Amino acid sequence: xxxxxxxxxxxxxxxxxxxxxxxxxxxxxxxxxxxxxxxxxxxxxxxxxxxxxxxxxxxxxxxxxxxxxxxxxxxxxxxxxxxxxxxxxxxxxxxxxxxxxxxxxxxxxxx
Amino acid sequence: xxxxxxxxxxxxxxxxxxxxxxxxxxxxxxxxxxxxxxxxxxxxxxxxxxxxxxxxxxxxxxxxxxxxxxxxxxxxxxxxxxxxxxxxxxxxxxxxxxxxxxxxxxxxxxx
Numbered sequence: 001x002x003x004x005x006x007x008x009x010x011x012x013x014x015x016x017x018x019x020x021x022x023x024x025x026x027x028x029x030x031x032x033x034x035x036x037x038x039x040x041x042x043x044x045x046x047x048x049x050x051x052x053x054x055x056x057x058x059x060x061x062x063x064x065x066x067x068x069x070x071x072x073x074x075x076x077x078x079x080x081x082x083x084x085x086x087x088x089x090x091x092x093x094x095x096x097x098x099x100x101x102x103x104x105x106x107x108x109x110x111x
Numbered sequence: 112x113x114x115x116x117x118x119x120x121x122x123x124x125x126x127x128x129x130x131x132x133x134x135x136x137x138x139x140x141x142x143x144x145x146x147x148x149x150x151x152x153x154x155x156x157x158x159x160x161x162x163x164x165x166x167x168x169x170x171x172x173x174x175x176x177x178x179x180x181x182x183x184x185x186x187x188x189x190x191x192x193x194x195x196x197x198x199x200x201x202x203x204x205x206x207x208x209x210x211x212x213x214x215x216x217x218x219x220x221x222x
Contacts, residue, residue, distance in 0.1 A: 006154075032208070043214035044155075044200070090154050099145055100202075100210055102154035 002027035006091050006103035013110055019064075019078040021106050023091030026072065031093040033074040034100065035066055038088040050074060086110045113138040117201045117213035124220050130188040132216045134175075134201035137182065142203040144168075144177055144184040149198045149215070158186075158199070191220045 003026045013019060025031055035047040046059045048066035056066050063082060067075045074091060091103040118133040136142065143162045147155040159168030164179035175186045184201060201213040 034210075044212045046210070092155075094208075094210075097204075097208060099143070099157055099160055099204070100155075101157065102147075105152075105154045107152075 002093075002101065004091060004093055004101060004103040006089075006106050008106060009104065010107045011109070013081050013108065015083055015110055016080050019076070019081050019085070019108070021076040021089055021091075021108075023074040023076075023103055024072055025093045028072070028093070028095065030071060031095060033068060034092040034094070035074065035076050036090040036092065038090060038105075040087070044090070047076070081110045083110050113142070113203065113205050113209065113211050115201050115203055115211050115213040117199075117216055119216070120198075121217040121219060124191055124218070126193055126220055126222050127190045128220075130186070130191045130195075130218070132186040132199055132201075132218070134184045134186065134213060135182050136184065136201075136203050136211075138203055138205050138211075140206040141179075142205045144175070145202040145204070146173070146175055146184070146186050147200040147202060147212075149200065151197075155200060191218075193220045193222055196220050 005024050032051050034049045036044045038044055050056050050068045053068050064078050086109050089106045092100040094100045114137045116135050145160045146158040148158045149155045159170045161168040161177035167176045173188045175184050196219050198215045198217045200215045204210050
């Protein structure tokens with residue numbers, strides 16, 4: 001069966017510090033991968049999606065970036081965090097032409 | 112463009128009450144439709160899905176029927192429990208494999 005992992009689970013970072021969140025999927029190959037952000041009490045905002053290694057599409061211009069160095073690894077990064085980057089970050093994967101499956105999320109607080 | 116609209120929350124019900132959360136969509140072609148549930152501090156879990164008109168998705172006592180004539184996918188449960196308290200998201204996947212989520216409806220069930 002397939003599983004999706006995210007780490008860390010929680011993170012507290014000062015403004016201006018770098019960020020690296022990691023997501024990995026097991027038990028499948030060549031999945032579509034997604035990064036979402038969920039602000040407190042609000043819906044999902046799609047940040048990035050990827051249909052293959054090195055293929056990243058950005059949905060929202062911001063100070064975040066994403067990379068997919070391996071087939072089942074998706075990384076969300078920032079060089080300098082802003083207060084507005086605080087939120088709940090969710091990684092998801094999808095078999096092609098199927099539903100999405102979400103990871104457990106990372107709670108990021110920028111102070 | 113494609114979109115999902117779901118009823119505003121929060122919704123508060125007594126245990127064993129009947130639940131309906133309305134969801135309507137806008138999409139060209141024949142999208143697949145989903146309901147996801149999010150418990151506090153966790154990622155989204157797929158609750159049920161329907162991939163074509165008149166399909167009924169069901170799981171854990173929840174049901175939703177894909178109504179193409181009314182472009183709706185309303186979530187229902189005959190008798191809610193305290194453990195059903197969560198945020199519910201309606202979503203669609205269009206023919207271009209893009210996903211769109213509603214803003215979420217918070218449900219609280221009181222004993």
